[in-house]
Amino acid sequence: MQKQINELRSFGISFAIDDFGTGYSNLGYLAKFNVCTLKLDRSFVKNICHATNELQIVKAIIGMSKSLSITNVAEGIEDKATAELLAELG
Numbered sequence: 001m002q003k004q005i006n007e008l009r010s011f012g013i014s015f016a017i018d019d020f021g022t023g024y025s026n027l028g029y030l031a032k033f034n035v036c037t038l039k040l041d042r043s044f045v046k047n048i049c050h051a052t053n054e055l056q057i058v059k060a061i062i063g064m065s066k067s068l069s070i071t072n073v074a075e076g077i078e079d080k081a082t083a084e085l086l087a088e089l090g
Contacts, residue, residue, distance in 0.1 A: 042076030049081045062089050
């Protein structure tokens, strides 16, 4: 399957992992599937202004993504404070 994914990437097709950090997603997929984007699950994003654990998880995912040149997309941004905090984090 990795061969097919790399071939599709050569045609300019990119891949994203949805709801990263939940369900069956794991760190091995980052290398195996040569992804371009990680979607941060709403369950982490919605409380980052009020819950330290979720904030630290989001910070870790963003930091890891930056080091791998992977873009992040956040689900569940419902207020200005959350949007501003995520913008600060990159």
